[in-house]
Amino acid sequence: MSALVKIAGLTRIFDVSKPWLNRLLERRPKAFLKAVSDVDLQIEERTVYALVGESGSGKSTIGKVVVGLLAPSEGSVEIEGVDLHRETDAAKVDHVRSDIQMIFQSPFASLNPRWKVRDIIAEPVAARGGDTKGLSERLLEQVGLAAGDADKFPHEFSGGQRQRICIARALASNPKLIVCDEPTSALDVSVQAQVLNLMSDLQEDLGLTYLFITHDLTVVQHMADTVGVLYLGRLVEEAPRDALFERARHPYTQMLFEAAPRIDAFGREVDPPKGEIPDPINPPSGCAFHPRCPLAIERCTRERPEMRQLGPARVACHMAEP
């Protein structure tokens, strides 16, 4: 097995300053938001890597950087050994680009309502001048819709069917890597089950690699091979799925697991987590989780923990034990 995606020291900073006149009048400095900060991870070929985190943890930003919708501020993202933002050989970039596709959260916003399904699905191939004859029909059948649906418009489909169309579009260019940004969170459970099953089947049949971005731990547990947990832009823990769900080592992961509603926990009295995610523009010093952490010691407020290998997991915590 070799790593399809190598992310090293990835940082992405957004300028969230007010307009310059406001800054001048109110004497405010520029403000920056570090959405992703120094993330290292590798995704093996033919595996599912899930990124989990709450809102503002930077999971979608990482996804966008991987597909090339955003440029990294620092660090690098290599796909098949090619860094899309630094590589100068256009042919190589072009080749790698066609191996990456994305599925978005909302199947309502990500399909052009004025295009027929046939054109939507064939677009990734048509844009590169490829042959699209019969392509949409074949893909529609592959994702469990009828070939005759190619002549319809997106509004004629339900949410789950639209997400199937998005999957068909993502498959059109025969990609190796599909970045899925919350692909089922807009869907009902029974439809979610259909879409997740379809995605696992396609992964096995076509040898796909997924970067699966979600906040739903039950979906992660079902789909992922490796799980990365993000908090405020930093990777705090990474482990194979079974190791992680057996025992989470980082206190944030433990808190997340504890807080997630469980279907077999009737009338469970949870001691709900304290506090909320801090302001990412002024994150806490040291370990970003220390204000909410039950294990925090003085060192955590000063010193940012490095990633350490603890048994099967990589954990960024001073107090975590193997």
Place this chain on the structure above:
Amino acid sequence: MQNTALLTVENLCVEIPTRRGILKPVDDVSLQIAPGEILGVVGESGAGKSMTGNAVIGLLDPPAHISGGQVLLNGKRVDNLPREQMRRVRGKQIGMVFQDPLTSLNPLLPIGDQLVETIQEHLPVSQREARDRAVAALDEVGIPAASSRIDSYPHEFSGGMRQRVVIALALCAEPDLVIADEPTTALDVSVQAQIISLLKKLCRERGTGVMLVTHDMGVIAEASDRVAVMYAGRLAEIGPVRQVLTDPQHPYTAGLMGSTPGASLGRRRLNQIPGTMPGLNAVPDGCAYHPRCPRAEAKCRAEPRPPVSGSASCWFPGEVKI
């Protein structure tokens, strides 16, 4: 049961007349809520769960209207009250918490003004006393430094804090019943755990009955005492939460549980229910679930539809297992 129930809904029907015929988003639904009890109402989108909540509190958007059955609150009918009287019941006796805390607060008024207005509308108290009560209400829902935060505007609060304000607003006139429509769907898991535990605490301390409308089976399992499963506007199953979720009698409940990722651990594929929920203009004859049901027979396809006997509305209860 009749005397002890706080809310009794009997054979409630809601109709929406359209040019193409009459739609029935709520069809012959009966349920009861005792004081201090949390009744979870679960179903997929379009199952009529929000519509049922809105019908109880009298907030149906015309042309939708209650076309049959009755709603009794503390033994008194409230579904046929004139507008002005219903307005007094709403807020005073029934509180409502909506999904999106940002749209249910007025962005132009400080939260204190909104609370004071609600309190003075329903309780005969002076401005000063109303303000004291407002501070107490905010304190109770866990807003830190309530007396200084009371003059803040909604945008100055985070999503979780805003939802707490909305809950304070629903509870400030001390209603007997609260209808919470997807109160945690827009929130992160750690905040969701806080809100659920808050709702449970308030309900237990005050003896308030809660109708918790949600699509999340995990939330239902943890928060509610009893659960009602809805399908295509009808009640599929109702009963104590542990019994319904662990030993479902209706095949739809069983299918729903099987397609929830957390409940089918270790399986490569999720159980999926074939097809989708019928549109309101095409609800099949007989049992609405029969086209998707593995157990369906000729009896299921013919009228009359199965009555709610025991806990489930099914001719062959308990015969389909996950």
